[in-house]
Amino acid sequence: MNRIAIVGVGLIGGSIGLALRDRAKFTGEILGVSSDRTISEAVRLGAIDRGVTLEEAAATADVLYLAQPISRIIWTLEHLSGIIRPGCLVTDAGSTKVRIMGAARDLPLFLGGHPMAGKESRGVSSADPHLFEGKTYVFTPRTGEGPEPSCVEFVRWMALCGAVPVFLSAEEHDRIVAFTSHLPQLCSTALASTVGSQVIEEKHLTVSGSGLRDATRLALSSWEIWRDIIATNCENIDHALSVYIDKLTEMRENLQTQRTGGEFDFAANVAGKVRR
Amino acid sequence: MNRIAIVGVGLIGGSIGLALRDRAKFTGEILGVSSDRTISEAVRLGAIDRGVTLEEAAATADVLYLAQPISRIIWTLEHLSGIIRPGCLVTDAGSTKVRIMGAARDLPLFLGGHPMAGKESRGVSSADPHLFEGKTYVFTPRTGEGPEPSCVEFVRWMALCGAVPVFLSAEEHDRIVAFTSHLPQLCSTALASTVGSQVIEEKHLTVSGSGLRDATRLALSSWEIWRDIIATNCENIDHALSVYIDKLTEMRENLQTQRTGGEFDFAANVAGKVRR
Numbered sequence: 001m002n003r004i005a006i007v008g009v010g011l012i013g014g015s016i017g018l019a020l021r022d023r024a025k026f027t028g029e030i031l032g033v034s035s036d037r038t039i040s041e042a043v044r045l046g047a048i049d050r051g052v053t054l055e056e057a058a059a060t061a062d063v064l065y066l067a068q069p070i071s072r073i074i075w076t077l078e079h080l081s082g083i084i085r086p087g088c089l090v091t092d093a094g095s096t097k098v099r100i101m102g103a104a105r106d107l108p109l110f111l112g113g114h115p116m117a118g119k120e121s122r123g124v125s126s127a128d129p130h131l132f133e134g135k136t137y138v139f140t141p142r143t144g145e146g147p148e149p150s151c152v153e154f155v156r157w158m159a160l161c162g163a164v165p166v167f168l169s170a171e172e173h174d175r176i177v178a179f180t181s182h183l184p185q186l187c188s189t190a191l192a193s194t195v196g197s198q199v200i201e202e203k204h205l206t207v208s209g210s211g212l213r214d215a216t217r218l219a220l221s222s223w224e225i226w227r228d229i230i231a232t233n234c235e236n237i238d239h240a241l242s243v244y245i246d247k248l249t250e251m252r253e254n255l256q257t258q259r260t261g262g263e264f265d266f267a268a269n270v271a272g273k274v275r276r
Numbered sequence: 277m278n279r280i281a282i283v284g285v286g287l288i289g290g291s292i293g294l295a296l297r298d299r300a301k302f303t304g305e306i307l308g309v310s311s312d313r314t315i316s317e318a319v320r321l322g323a324i325d326r327g328v329t330l331e332e333a334a335a336t337a338d339v340l341y342l343a344q345p346i347s348r349i350i351w352t353l354e355h356l357s358g359i360i361r362p363g364c365l366v367t368d369a370g371s372t373k374v375r376i377m378g379a380a381r382d383l384p385l386f387l388g389g390h391p392m393a394g395k396e397s398r399g400v401s402s403a404d405p406h407l408f409e410g411k412t413y414v415f416t417p418r419t420g421e422g423p424e425p426s427c428v429e430f431v432r433w434m435a436l437c438g439a440v441p442v443f444l445s446a447e448e449h450d451r452i453v454a455f456t457s458h459l460p461q462l463c464s465t466a467l468a469s470t471v472g473s474q475v476i477e478e479k480h481l482t483v484s485g486s487g488l489r490d491a492t493r494l495a496l497s498s499w500e501i502w503r504d505i506i507a508t509n510c511e512n513i514d515h516a517l518s519v520y521i522d523k524l525t526e527m528r529e530n531l532q533t534q535r536t537g538g539e540f541d542f543a544a545n546v547a548g549k550v551r552r
Contacts (some may be wrong), residue, residue: 047425074426099514111403116485118490148498155422166483172490173483179474180484184491186380187467189543191460196546198455198519205549207442207449208456214490230531241528243474245521252517255506264499267465271474271495273481274488 003154005031005057007063007076009042011119012093013067014127017047022129024160033057034124042124053187058083063154066092068226070100077103089150093223095177097140097170099232111151112140112170113165116181120220137163140170159191178236182229183244185236188218226268277428281307283320283331283352284339287395288369289343290403292437294325298405300436309333310400318400318438334359339430342368346376346504353444362382365426370451371501373416373446375508387417388446391439392457396496406438413439416446448523454512460506462513464494 004020006013009116017185018030020026030050030225032039039051042125057064058080066073073094080090089109094100099111104110112223117135119126155165199205230237254260280296282289284549285308308315308324315327333340334356342349343391349370365385370376371389380386390404393411395402413434418426444452454456475481506513530536 007380023315031291049346091363095312113357115481118485138417138483164482166479168483176475176480176483179471180481180488183470184467184487186527188487188491188547190520190527190548191463192543193539193545194459194516194520194523195455196542196549197523199452200518202549203442204452205456205546206406206440207392207414207444208412208550209394210493211464212456214340215464216495216543216547216550217490218487219543221539221540222544223537226540227537230536235529238528238531240470240474241524241531244466244470245524245528247473248462248521248524249518250487251466252514252521255510255514255517261499263469264370264495264502265467266472267468267492267495268498270481271492272386272493273472273478274468274484 001062001150003031003061003155004028004063004065005033005052005053005061006048006067007033007057008066008068008072008126009034009038009048010067011122011124011126011131012115012117013065013221014042014045014047014124015117015129015131016065016093017042018129018151019132019161020157021046024163026156026157031057031169038124045124045125045127047124054079055083058088059085059096061085061088062150064088064090065089066094067223070094070096070232073100074103077107079235081106087150089148089154091154094231095181095229097173101140101142101170108183109148109150110142111148112172113152113158114138114140114156115143117163119125132158133162135163136166138166138168138173140168140173140180143169173235174233178233178240182233182237185218185221186241192219193215232239277338277433278304279307279337279424280304280339281309281328281337282324282343283309283330283333284342284344284348285310285314285324285400287400287402287407288342288391289341290323291317291393291405291407292341292343292369292398293318294321294405294535295404295408295437296433297322299438302433302435306410307333307337313323318403319399321400321403323400323403325326330355331359335361336540337364338426340364340366342366342370344499346370346372346508349376350379357382363426363431367430369511370507371457372508373449377418378415378445383427385424386418387424387430389434390414390416390449390453391434393439409438411439412442414442414444414449418448419445438467443533450507450509451512454509454516458509458513459516461494461497461502462517463520464492468492468495531544
């Protein structure tokens with residue numbers, strides 16, 4: 001990989017540029033495709049070397065890294081077939097994978113990806129070379145394909161950026177994250193909404209501890225991002241919600257019994273494993 | 277207040293002792309009622325001056341501070357009537373208030389309390405003089421009573437320990453915390469339990485971000501404490517759970533619509549207020 005082009009230079013795209021340069025010591029060229037304003041900022045921060053059009057990126061890069069919102073990634077993938085250089089690996093950082101893999105089906109070389117790293121703040125100004133440090137980076141290779149050399153090399157660069165590669169099928173990925181990422185988001189949003197609708201006097205919101213703060217942090221997330229995630233993983237999310245609602249209903253029916261005690265013990269054990 | 281006796285010298289009781297001495301510069305005597313082992317540790321840490329029996333504490337202290345689990349607080353209150361010195365203010369740190377206020381109804385002077393401060397670790401070895409810094413401390417005076425001078429003085433000491441006093445009726449307190457504290461706990465336990473039952477392969481738990489960690493932190497809490505809280509606030513908790521389940525059901529039915537977008541916006545606003 002001598003030249004990578006990052007399409008969408010926001011928090012993730014900008015952090016990939018910084019991590020490649022600062023942490024992985026990548027000496028090739030880093031191009032960026034974004035608005036003029038973002039390009040200036042990204043160049044200033046050292047996240048990219050220069051801005052180019054999508055056409056130029058597709059015609060000259062070894063790796064095209066799509067770090068846009070999911071619906072934009074799908075749009076870009078559908079417009080690449082005529083302009084992509086044969087031999088260019090296209091990869092992405094979208095939070096759901098099945099729909100994106102589908103949109104990429106005609107590209108000669110594609111590797112789905114999902115770096116499980118983030119921040120509350122957005123944009124290239126929040127980019128951080130250490131964003132991926134120790135964080136899971138899921139790769140979803142096309143099924144039935146052996147490992148392409150360009151994919152192997154790209155995964156190695158992401159590991160050099162600090163990420164921990166995990167390989168899953170796109171279907172497995174979407175089924176798992178419905179529980180480990182999308183369900184926590186909806187739990188938190190529903191909780192904040194419930195508390196807000198029931199605790200009418202604003203001063204009573206201070207009658208709470210750090211638990212409410214932790215449990216409502218995800219509720220700060222914007223619908224702009226989550227609309228795409230929900231739209232592209234709705235069946236798995238619907239299933240996860242139904243299992244969660246059933247669990248809550250069961251706990252409600254057995255609140256004062258040892259069965260809820262068993263649930264606390266099991267949950268504490270799972271929460272411990274999440275922290276390992 | 278010249279002499280305070282702390283009954284149950286754990287995280288909260290020990291921290292009250294340390295905060296009174298180190299932060300509030302209380303120069304009176306601090307007694308402790310606990311097991312021999314805990315008393316030695318608490319004296320060593322400077323949280324109390326010496327250990328006494330409950331009878332000695334009740335006969336000699338100006339303030340009796342009950343920092344035990346809820347069921348033990350209720351037990352202690354029911355055993356105080358014969359031994360308490362007239363003029364001694366009894367107060368407590370239990371997480372629910374209506375049942376405790378009921379058990380204290382025969383005491384001449386009682387002020388319900390709930391310091392909304394905590395830590396994941398327990399016991400006097402985790403005690404911290406700054407535990408109450410900036411944290412809400414709810415007081416639930418008996419209805420219809422004017423402020424007793426001893427209550428006013430005690431509240432002032434708690435403010436000198438860094439706490440922010442808030443006054444509510446016991447009923448209001450229990451209704452509010454069902455949403456702001458008890459519901460978040462059950463959400464988190466149900467979430468960790470759901471994830472643990474559905475994400476079978478342990479390595480797949482790493483396919484998650486900081487969101488799952490935050491959302492499952494409360495699930496680490498022990499049933500030992502929550503059994504008492506649920507038992508003494510079950511009607512309010514049952515109601516909070518039913519409102520939450522309805523909200524989730526409504527979101528599930530409208531997942532891909534602007535209605536869920538509105539829910540995200542409202543929830544983000546509430547989550548922002550929780551952080552003020």
